Amino acid sequence: xxxxxxxxxxxxxxxxxxxxxxxxxxxxxxxxxxxxxxxxxxxxxxxxxxxxxxxxxxxxxxxxxxxxxxxxxxxxxxxxxxxxxxxxxxxxxxxxxxxxxxxxxxxxxxxxxxx
Amino acid sequence: xxxxxxxxxxxxxxxxxxxxxxxxxxxxxxxxxxxxxxxxxxxxxxxxxxxxxxxxxxxxxxxxxxxxxxxxxxxxxxxxxxxxxxxxxxxxxxxxxxxxxxxxxxxxxxxxx
Numbered sequence: 001x002x003x004x005x006x007x008x009x010x011x012x013x014x015x016x017x018x019x020x021x022x023x024x025x026x027x028x029x030x031x032x033x034x035x036x037x038x039x040x041x042x043x044x045x046x047x048x049x050x051x052x053x054x055x056x057x058x059x060x061x062x063x064x065x066x067x068x069x070x071x072x073x074x075x076x077x078x079x080x081x082x083x084x085x086x087x088x089x090x091x092x093x094x095x096x097x098x099x100x101x102x103x104x105x106x107x108x109x110x111x112x113x114x115x
Numbered sequence: 116x117x118x119x120x121x122x123x124x125x126x127x128x129x130x131x132x133x134x135x136x137x138x139x140x141x142x143x144x145x146x147x148x149x150x151x152x153x154x155x156x157x158x159x160x161x162x163x164x165x166x167x168x169x170x171x172x173x174x175x176x177x178x179x180x181x182x183x184x185x186x187x188x189x190x191x192x193x194x195x196x197x198x199x200x201x202x203x204x205x206x207x208x209x210x211x212x213x214x215x216x217x218x219x220x221x222x223x224x225x226x227x228x
Contacts, residue, residue, distance in 0.1 A: 004157075033213050045205065045219035052214055091157060093217075101146040101165065101209060102173065103217055105157040 003027065004092050004106035012112050013082045020067070021077040021109045023092030029053075031098045034075040036066070039089040039108070048090075051075055079111075087113045117141050121206050121220035128196040128227045136191040136223050138206030144218070145211045147189040148173070149181065151202040152222075158205065164189055165211065196227045 005024045013019040025034065036048040051059045051066045059066040067076040079086055089110050093103040122137045140147065148163035150173075160173030164183040178200060180192040189208075193200060203224050207217040 006157075009155075031213070035216055043203070043222050045207075045217075047216040047218075050214055050216060093158075095213060098213060099211075101211055101213075101215075102148065102160055102163055103158075103207075104160075105150075107155055107157045 003104040006106035006109050008109045010110040015115050018080045023075045025073050025094050027096050029096045033095045035093040036077045037091045082113045084113050119220040126225050132196050138189045140208040144208035147208045149191045150205045198227045201227045
């Protein structure tokens, strides 16, 4: 079974608007972590934000925030005030358990920011 | 501050050839891993290592070997290349802490003809 599901293959957003990227996950572990990465067209993988399963507050990093809904097993990424440079592929990933360092990735969502 | 260094950046192989993708990190990370990225499939784990001398299989290990003789290096060997191994390969490393993100190399684009 897929551990990470990203249902939006591609999205368009107008510059300066906010966009939400969906991510649902499947785990039976109580301890886990959720990560979002950005992959621009140049190909490198850039870490954006992390949310731990025990974190009570939603994570935020600058214009990135994570809408963490534990009961629904969702960890949606919100990008506020979109910029042209936000055009990229975005991956949601999960690390399960306390001592397992493997990351499982979703299929990704391509975001295109329009001027 | 090099981070994770992968070589080569591009490679073309003929079916049946073997080769080694190199990966080195200078962050003293205990955990290292190899992923392949194919369109529509995200990143899939090939092999990983939690320290020197310790390696284990990931989701798609067939056709690949790894070794970890030092903390810094984690080479990936393709034993007999097949067209199905055409992909982009990423090496990544992290500290052994749950909230530690993976640091990625810049990738190797491999084509097998």
